[in-house]
Amino acid sequence: MTPRRTTVYLAVGLLFFGFLGAIGNAQETSGSVKAVQLTGLKGVKDNTKGTLSVESGNLHFVHGKENSDVSATSIQDVVTGGDSRESVGKTVGIMGMAAPYGGGRVLSLFRTKIDTLTVEYRDPDGGLHGVIFTMSAGAADAIKKGLVAQGAHTSATGEPTAVPSPSSTSPNKEENQ
């Protein structure tokens, strides 16, 4: 194989993978993402899995046959953060603990990075609610940008900031990213 032909194959390969990456990114920014609602969403149990998206001015969470909406304009703060979780499932992790010589603990070393999305919003009576979602790494920023574009406020610098209520100011937000 001549060096010229190798270069052509390499270029075509790079173009192909670049194209796939672009499609993936486009889906991430415009579409919905799989997420886990850790706590806070009214009428939804803690640790509920579902799909999160920003649709017609709302943060839209679909879980099973039900869905929950939070109006973007009622959101007074949206913050993203990072965390990690075990790559193996909960059951496998617990069963692994029974493995002899602490062998199961090796499983704990394999962890997946995740994003957290924390949303604070006011209900019609003015009551403050907080919701925490986790999702795959890199997905939270797209949701946050979508929410800010729809009128949500954020305490992060360089973005439109809500008038801080005396009880909800937190100077350290966005620093854990």
Place this chain on the structure above:
Amino acid sequence: MKRFPSPGIWLSVFALLFAAGPLLARKNQSAKIKVAAIQVEMIQSDEIKLPAEFQVALYENLIHQLEKQGFSHVYRDGDRNAASVADLVVLRSTVRGFKAGSEKARQVTTVSGATSITVHCQFTRPDGTSLLERDVNGKVRFFGGNLRATYDFAKKAANVAHENFSSPTGE
């Protein structure tokens, strides 16, 4: 030869012991402050750098645990309906200490990586009159994610509220 007390004396001693329990409990009950409702303010963390998800988890867990403890009316921060309630108690919580542990370190070593959080809880009247102040901590030592420390705190703080305040329906 030893003389044993008569059965009558034994009986009266047991009767006293059985009667003392409920009487003491009633005494504690009467020491509780009667409240119609409790309003939970958002957790303050001005001095301590606390991730946003911890702040929100502390707040949400605290509300859930207070409801679980039998407080029938638990109002959220900023809820306008709380303004008209007589005998309202406001719970202000300020983070005084936070040590971010590591779930990975906990699972691998079982001796390190504990997450702990210390929160100063202040129960006041709406005008600011202090009724009770207490430092409550939350920890996660072995199992669970770091946010589990917020659940531990909320449970303890709700217990403090339950021991010192009585709600008309929930007690």
